Amino acid sequence: MSKFPTISSKVIALNAENVDTDQIIPARFLKVTDKLGLGEQLFCDWRYNSDGSPKPDFMLNKPEMKGRQVLLAGDNFGCGSSREHAPWALVGYGFRAVISTSFADIFKNNSLKNGLLPVIIDKETHAQLFSLIEEDPNTSLSIDLAAQTLTLPDGRAVNFPIDSFSKTCLLNGVDEIGYVLGMHEQIEAYEAAHA
Amino acid sequence: MAKTLFENIWDAHVVAQEPESPAVLYIDLHLIHEVTSPQAFDGLRKRGIKVRRPDRTFGTLDHGIPTTDRSLPIVDELAARQITIMERNCAENGIQLYGIKTGADKQGIVHVIGPELGLTQPGMTIVCGDSHTATHGAFGSLGFGIGTSEVEMVLSTQCLLQRKPKTCNVRIDGALKKGVTAKDIILGIIAKYGVGGGTGLVYEYTGTAIRTMTMEERMTVCNMSIEGGSRAGLIAPDETTFNFVAGREFAPKGAEWDKKLAWWKTLPSDAEAQYDVTYSLDADALEPMITYGTNPGMGMNITERIPDPDKIADLSQRKALEKALSYMGLQPNQQLLGHKVDMVFIGSCTNSRISDLREAAALLKGRKVAEGVRVLVVPGSTPIKKQAEAEGLDQIFRAAGAEWREAGCSACIAMNGDQLEPGQYGISTSNRNFEGRQGKGGRTFLASPLTAAASAVTGVVTDARVLTN
Numbered sequence: 297m298s299k300f301p302t303i304s305s306k307v308i309a310l311n312a313e314n315v316d317t318d319q320i321i322p323a324r325f326l327k328v329t330d331k332l333g334l335g336e337q338l339f340c341d342w343r344y345n346s347d348g349s350p351k352p353d354f355m356l357n358k359p360e361m362k363g364r365q366v367l368l369a370g371d372n373f374g375c376g377s378s379r380e381h382a383p384w385a386l387v388g389y390g391f392r393a394v395i396s397t398s399f400a401d402i403f404k405n406n407s408l409k410n411g412l413l414p415v416i417i418d419k420e421t422h423a424q425l426f427s428l429i430e431e432d433p434n435t436s437l438s439i440d441l442a443a444q445t446l447t448l449p450d451g452r453a454v455n456f457p458i459d460s461f462s463k464t465c466l467l468n469g470v471d472e473i474g475y476v477l478g479m480h481e482q483i484e485a486y487e488a489a490h491a
Numbered sequence: 492m493a494k495t496l497f498e499n500i501w502d503a504h505v506v507a508q509e510p511e512s513p514a515v516l517y518i519d520l521h522l523i524h525e526v527t528s529p530q531a532f533d534g535l536r537k538r539g540i541k542v543r544r545p546d547r548t549f550g551t552l553d554h555g556i557p558t559t560d561r562s563l564p565i566v567d568e569l570a571a572r573q574i575t576i577m578e579r580n581c582a583e584n585g586i587q588l589y590g591i592k593t594g595a596d597k598q599g600i601v602h603v604i605g606p607e608l609g610l611t612q613p614g615m616t617i618v619c620g621d622s623h624t625a626t627h628g629a630f631g632s633l634g635f636g637i638g639t640s641e642v643e644m645v646l647s648t649q650c651l652l653q654r655k656p657k658t659c660n661v662r663i664d665g666a667l668k669k670g671v672t673a674k675d676i677i678l679g680i681i682a683k684y685g686v687g688g689g690t691g692l693v694y695e696y697t698g699t700a701i702r703t704m705t706m707e708e709r710m711t712v713c714n715m716s717i718e719g720g721s722r723a724g725l726i727a728p729d730e731t732t733f734n735f736v737a738g739r740e741f742a743p744k745g746a747e748w749d750k751k752l753a754w755w756k757t758l759p760s761d762a763e764a765q766y767d768v769t770y771s772l773d774a775d776a777l778e779p780m781i782t783y784g785t786n787p788g789m790g791m792n793i794t795e796r797i798p799d800p801d802k803i804a805d806l807s808q809r810k811a812l813e814k815a816l817s818y819m820g821l822q823p824n825q826q827l828l829g830h831k832v833d834m835v836f837i838g839s840c841t842n843s844r845i846s847d848l849r850e851a852a853a854l855l856k857g858r859k860v861a862e863g864v865r866v867l868v869v870p871g872s873t874p875i876k877k878q879a880e881a882e883g884l885d886q887i888f889r890a891a892g893a894e895w896r897e898a899g900c901s902a903c904i905a906m907n908g909d910q911l912e913p914g915q916y917g918i919s920t921s922n923r924n925f926e927g928r929q930g931k932g933g934r935t936f937l938a939s940p941l942t943a944a945a946s947a948v949t950g951v952v953t954d955a956r957v958l959t960n
């Protein structure tokens with residue numbers, strides 16, 4: 297996995313709570329056997345009409361939103377199914393970070409393994425961000441994983457939590473499976489003791 | 492020190508724990524299915540490695556598989572391709588697959604067949620690339636739903652990196668009234684504590700209502716732990732558990748059984764064990780539950796009225812409810828009782844076991860499905876289907892006008908064509924009512940098999956007690 301960069305980007309705001317993985321990527325797209333191309337289907341049922349044409353007022357379809365790497369979302373983002381297709385679709389679209397007050401556990405795990413950073417902030421800052429972006433949709437934020445800070449346009453930096461293991465893995469592009477494969481002696485010892 | 496059931500299982504499975512890092516947990520049983528595993532096997536191929544413990548890995552075809560005649564070719568090319576890839580991956584790695592060509596007599600929904608085969612046992616760590624793995628927690632085993640990267644990790648190392656979750660005692664005391672079921676308990680918990688109430692927690696369900704339940708009922712409760720946001724759901728093993736496991740194909744036998752049983756009996760939480768959080772639900776007061784919205788927390792007693800967004804103080808909750816009601820085509824303060832339904836789905840890993848089918852059949856016996864309502868009855872596994880047929884339940888369903896299908900996930904996830912049409916209403920015994928979950932534009936009411944069967948007869952949302960009294 298490539299190393300996680302410092303991000304500076306305008307934001308796409310999606311003001312909805314409990315956005316579940318069936319909205320992020322509906323089940324009918326889970327028949328793929330690779331990880332590619334799912335960005336096209338991200339938020340499919342909110343994004344396209346039934347004839348496949350894009351809905352012009354859905355955020356992701358507005359031309360000026362193209363290339364934005366940060367998604368600002370409501371509470372408990374990513375609840376529901378364990379499908380890793382959800383972060384694959386978000387990353388496939390071009391997102392590198394999602395900001396919310398909380399994330400569903402499995403989604404958070406899956407995101408960290410795919411170079412998508414879940415940024416957890418307090419309710420107050422969260423509400424401020426939404427109003428900032430409502431006032432100026434071109435508000436730009438920067439996210440520095442090493443410093444664990446989200447910086448607002450006025451220069452104010454807000455800290456966000458991340459466990460040190462995931463942080464190290466993201467910053468250094470560590471392959472978690474490789475890390476555990478490297479523990480084969482301990483695994484063998486465990487298996488021998490519990491045979 | 493006094494320990495909880497969760498801690499007892501966790502501590503017995505830690506392979507390594509480096510400071511500041513998640514624990515490396517040993518996984519006793521890995522269940523895989525066709526939808527979340529292909530990319531994981533690709534990962535193994537890229538690394539040039541094979542599955543570490545094929546003997547601890549079992550596969551099934553359930554999510555995308557048709558529930559119509561399986562001797563016919565699969566029409567959906569993508570689904571067919573996924574199935575072929577699953578067959579190849581299992582064959583190449585020596586993994587037992589319960590599918591179409593192999594093990595067809597034991598095929599079924601992953602969380603139904605694990606317990607049925609005796610693969611699921613107390614004290615185990617169990618994972619599957621599916622969020623309803625908590626179902627296995629009914630046996631006092633720790634079941635985590637994992638993503639595909641984690642499937643790859645478990646296939647290659649038989650271990651999983653996990654941060655230790657906190658524990659929550661979900662205490663359910665009292666006795667259920669007639670017509671109130673295990674499904675209503677879990678819908679009640681989720682309505683009370685919300686879809687995020689369990690984030691970062693492992694639920695342990697305790698209390699007299701849980702103790703008197705059958706294993707099937709316990710599985711229904713644990714199944715929907717994820718809908719409450721919790722990482723896993725557990726119930727302490729007892730005689731009911733041991734009796735269920737004993738004699739099944741993969742259950743320990745002879746001296747091995749005695750050894751395991753002695754250990755299983757040490758697993759339950761100590762009386763003085765401390766939990767980080769405590770939740771509770773009064774079983775005596777519970778009524779049949781139904782959901783009206785687009786997440787499983789938007790549920791109410793079936794006789795209640797839909798909440799009014801104007802009375803909700805929190806702005807984002809108000810907006811969420813407004814959005815849900817607009818999607819569902821429902822009004823604030825409206826009753827759901829009497830609301831029309833187009834489809835009834837009895838199935839899914841929540842409620843597709845023989846006891847669920849018996850309950851639904853008892854209600855449908857001698858009655859007819861209402862005009863214009865489509866009823867799908869989809870058993871959780873092929874053995875359950877056979878059992879139901881041996882008992883004549885299929886005849887009851889057919890005579891009533893319901894469709895009797897082959898085992899699989901079916902309309903729970905609507906990947907195989909069993910689904911709602913846009914705008915249609917369905918009453919479903921499954922676990923998710925998200926927008927589009929049961930078909931694009933489809934609207935789902937979650938409820939128990941009793942409520943579903945009663946509504947099939949009347950064609951409108953119905954309190955089963957009206958029909959059975």
Ligand code: SF4
Binds near residue numbers: 840899
């Ligand atoms: S029945 Fe539904 S919830 Fe259960 S495993 Fe299948 S798709 Fe998932």
